[in-house]
Amino acid sequence: MVSKPSRHCTVELQALPSRISQVRRIVTAQLRYWRLDALIDRVALGVTELLTNVHRHAGTDKTCTVQIELDLDRLTVSVHDRDPRLPYVHEPEPGATGGRGLALIAALSESWGVQPHGRSGKTVWFALPTPPLVPLFTADAVYGSATTGPLAEPVVLESVATGDSAHTPARSAVLG
Incomplete structure (x- = not known):
């Protein structure tokens, strides 16, 4: 049996503004290494949105893990944090400067979702098809x-x- 190959990149961090930009650079470099330059802008924007949500909403523990996984035809990006409260898409007030992050994730991705982990937090993820x-x-x-x-x-x-x-x-932590 031939298994489906995949590659992983995992980064652990505190979701602080200076670290968010650093993770964006790491993700960009990893996508270039995997020769997925066409996905860089969407992935960098999605990672920024998810990490900004952790920064704004996760309370005092901003520890999180960003993981990108490349399968043959799909790139999945996930952010796990320790806050068990689940995010939701809502209609922001007119003129509001925030509240559009998950709607943006839904618009830029092929699919997305939230996986609760009980009291230990949650994972928010999005997926994109990979170019040939x-x-x-x-x-x-x-x-x-x-x-x-x-x-x-x-x-x-x-x-x-x-x-x-x-x-x-x-x-x-890069494999592949």
Whole structure:
């Protein structure tokens, strides 16, 4: 049996404004690594909205976990926090500066939802279809073909630079 491959990226944080922008950069770097540049704007906006909700509504414990999971044809983004109160979509008052976050999540995603975890909190998630991926390498490019021959030099891929080394990935729990 062939199982469906997936990739994960998990970031734990305090949902504070400075950390929200940092997580947005980490998520953007991860999507670029996965070659999903077409999803960056929607995912960054969705993550910002969900983390802003944690910042505004989760009380004093702003600890949360952002997870993005890539399956073959779907990217799922989730934010787990420790506040058991469930969010809901409501019609904001005219001129209100807030109250549109979940409506925005619904508009930018293919699907979304809330999974309660009893007293230990909840997970709010949204999903997007992934565009068709173009392979990094083809067998002809790696092994050569009768018309192209083998590569003269190895292909070097750039990595996301954080800290002192230009060869370290963004600071997150990244698999894949």
